[in-house]
Amino acid sequence: MQRCSPSVEIQSAGGVTRPTSKRYYLWFFVGLAVPLTLFALPALAATEIVPGAPPIEPLYAFGIPVDFILFGLTLAGVALFHHHTLRVALAGLAAITAYKLAFTGFKFGLGFTGLALHLQHEWVILANLFLLLMGFALLSRHFEKSRVPDEMPAFLPDDWKGAFVLLVVVFVLSSFLDNIAAALIGGTMARHVFKGKVHIGYLAAIVAASNAGGSGSVVGDTTTTMMWIDGVSPLVVLEAYVAAAVALVIFGIPAARQQHRYSPIVKNPPRKLHIEWTYVAIVMSILVIAIVANVIANLRFPALLDAIPVIGIAVWVVILATTPLRRPDWEIMPETLKGTIFLLALVTAASMMPVEKLPVASWQTAFGLGILSSVFDNIPLTALALKQGGYDWGFLAYAVGFGGSMIWFGSSAGVALSNLYPEAKSVGLWLRHGWPVAVAYVIGFFIMLAILGWHPDAGHKKRVEAPASAIVAV
Numbered sequence: 001m002q003r004c005s006p007s008v009e010i011q012s013a014g015g016v017t018r019p020t021s022k023r024y025y026l027w028f029f030v031g032l033a034v035p036l037t038l039f040a041l042p043a044l045a046a047t048e049i050v051p052g053a054p055p056i057e058p059l060y061a062f063g064i065p066v067d068f069i070l071f072g073l074t075l076a077g078v079a080l081f082h083h084h085t086l087r088v089a090l091a092g093l094a095a096i097t098a099y100k101l102a103f104t105g106f107k108f109g110l111g112f113t114g115l116a117l118h119l120q121h122e123w124v125i126l127a128n129l130f131l132l133l134m135g136f137a138l139l140s141r142h143f144e145k146s147r148v149p150d151e152m153p154a155f156l157p158d159d160w161k162g163a164f165v166l167l168v169v170v171f172v173l174s175s176f177l178d179n180i181a182a183a184l185i186g187g188t189m190a191r192h193v194f195k196g197k198v199h200i201g202y203l204a205a206i207v208a209a210s211n212a213g214g215s216g217s218v219v220g221d222t223t224t225t226m227m228w229i230d231g232v233s234p235l236v237v238l239e240a241y242v243a244a245a246v247a248l249v250i251f252g253i254p255a256a257r258q259q260h261r262y263s264p265i266v267k268n269p270p271r272k273l274h275i276e277w278t279y280v281a282i283v284m285s286i287l288v289i290a291i292v293a294n295v296i297a298n299l300r301f302p303a304l305l306d307a308i309p310v311i312g313i314a315v316w317v318v319i320l321a322t323t324p325l326r327r328p329d330w331e332i333m334p335e336t337l338k339g340t341i342f343l344l345a346l347v348t349a350a351s352m353m354p355v356e357k358l359p360v361a362s363w364q365t366a367f368g369l370g371i372l373s374s375v376f377d378n379i380p381l382t383a384l385a386l387k388q389g390g391y392d393w394g395f396l397a398y399a400v401g402f403g404g405s406m407i408w409f410g411s412s413a414g415v416a417l418s419n420l421y422p423e424a425k426s427v428g429l430w431l432r433h434g435w436p437v438a439v440a441y442v443i444g445f446f447i448m449l450a451i452l453g454w455h456p457d458a459g460h461k462k463r464v465e466a467p468a469s470a471i472v473a474v
Contacts, residue, residue: 058104058354067104067353070096074349075380086338089345096349106352122351124309126344128229131312132290133222133343135319137336139286140181141329146279149173149185153193160260163202166190167209167252171244174213175220176287179401183210183413187420197263203424204434205255207414208405212248215401216241216394219287222343222412223382224397228294229311230386232393232457239394240401242451247402247444251436258433282322289318339412343379350383361390363454367445369396370403374410378403390456399445406438407431 058065074092078085100106101115108117143149156162166189174182186206190198214220216238218228224237293314297305304310319328359365369381378400385391385400404411408418408430418424431438 065354066099067096070099071349071353071380074346078346086342086345089342089349093345093349096352100352104354118352122348124306125226125229126348128309128312129222129226129347130340130344131309131316132225132229133340134333134336135286135312135315136177136219137181137332138319138328139283139315140177141332142279142326143173143177143181143283144185145326145329146276146283148275148280149189151275153189156193156265158265160256162193162265163256163259164252166193167205167248167256170206170209171213171248174210175217176283177220179210179214179221179411179413180416182213183207183417184420186210187417191420193265194259194263195266198421199255199259199262199433200421200424200426200429201433201436202255202259202262203417203421204405204408204430204437205251207408207411207417208251208402208434208437208440209248210413211405211411212244212398212402215244215398219290221397221401223378223400226347226379226382226386227393227397232386234291236393236457237397239448239452240398242394243398243444243448244402246447247440250440250443251434254436255434276326278326282318282326285322286315286318290315346380347383350380351387353384353387358384358388361385361388361456363392363395363449366391366395366399370399370441370445371406373400373403374406378411392455393457394452395445395448395454398448402441402444406434406441 058067060066061069070092074089074096077088077092081088097115101111105111106114106118108114108121153166156165166186169189170182170186173185177185183206186209187198187203190202190206211221214224216224218224218232218234218237224240227237228234290311294311297310366385369385373381382396382400385396405414407427408414408424414424424430
């Protein structure tokens with residue numbers, strides 16, 4: 001996840017770097033949100049708010065619901081202020097909540113009663129995400145400590161094909177690890193086999209490989225995990241690999257050749273493996289138990305999935321049960337908690353949007369969301385799509401999962417890898433040398449469309465949501 005620091009530096013027009021206050025981003029919201037609030041005051045004066053009453057229609061500014069404008073400002077703030085993403089997300093959530101409390105209410109009613117009912121309705125999804133994101137961070141560290149990543153370079157070919165195989169390794173790792181972990185492992189291996197000289201175009205390819213590899217797996221990316229929690233079949237998400245595999249070839253070969261010209265692969269001779277198989281067994285147990293728990297709950301106890309976070313609890317049962325065998329790396333929890341709260345804030349804000357006002361779900365919309373994910377965080381975009389429904393989830397998984405690779409800050413994997421390689425924090429250089437990623441996104445999407453066709457899933461939820469009257473007020 002992105003780190004939060006007390007200040008951020010901005011390059012001025014004259015080339016002088018000047019520090020900004022950590023409160024600078026607040027003025028960004030104040031300067032844009034206040035006029036919107038004033039614009040809506042006449043509507044507030046004409047509206048009588050009754051706690052518990054059904055929500056009213058959203059207010060509009062410039063023909064756009066104010067909810068979406070505030071949400072867009074939040075995403076823009078995340079994109080602009082990379083060192084303050086947690087604070088921006090929380091400020092955006094607070095602004096959206098205050099607006100809905102004052103003006104439109106929530107899905108299940110107005111005022112604080114409506115807010116309480118809304119959170120009660122969403123808490124299982126949010127709890128599952130919290131437990132899975134925290135648990136998968138520990139899973140990733142278990143895999144790193146297994147020493148499997150350290151031994152992988154010994155099996156790489158010696159020419160440009162070695163650089164391409166390394167991207168394939170990152171792709172595969174991301175299918176069962178978090179894409180951030182896969183990108184960091186790939187970046188670490190690249191630094192080792194290329195003696196620290198890694199081309200920025202190859203860095204873009206590592207990020208793209210990690211995002212592409214996670215796009216077709218419900219345990220490989222937060223967006224696909226959200227789909228899984230929401231009732232989308234893992235087999236539907238698996239279809240994303242049709243496009244992802246094509247994209248890997250299209251951007252991977254040029255990037256590998258580019259890296260070979262820049263700095264050929266230099267690897268250590270093969271040596272005896274010393275893999276920690278206990279760590280490997282723990283990783284496999286966590287993944288298997290999570291999948292089995294979800295399948296059994298869906299087939300035998302579907303109502304349970306609406307009552308408790310089954311998948312997240314299953315993951316943590318295995319983590320805690322295997323602690324006597326290998327101690328989890330608890331030291332990463334504080335930083336992981338920051339990133340998790342950041343994502344949950346965006347997901348919660350997205351859940352408050354009037355999705356019935358969005359453009360109709362189509363392949364064109366899914367393609368556009370992939371482009372948007374290169375600038376805006378894909379987590380809230382996925383949350384909006386799930387709330388709206390009607391998408392072909394394989395297409396959406398590929399679009400929002402892989403689309404963020406086109407710019408370094410378009411995905412958490414890109415932000416994480418740029419911390420290892422600060423030279424990657426240049427949009428111009430990323431686009432100049434990593435352009436095959438954008439080409440691969442477009443070609444992969446349309447090849448998938450030609451092969452599979454668009455098959456929207458209007459009723460992806462297997463369980464019927466409880467009506468507002470059945471929810472007990474807090």
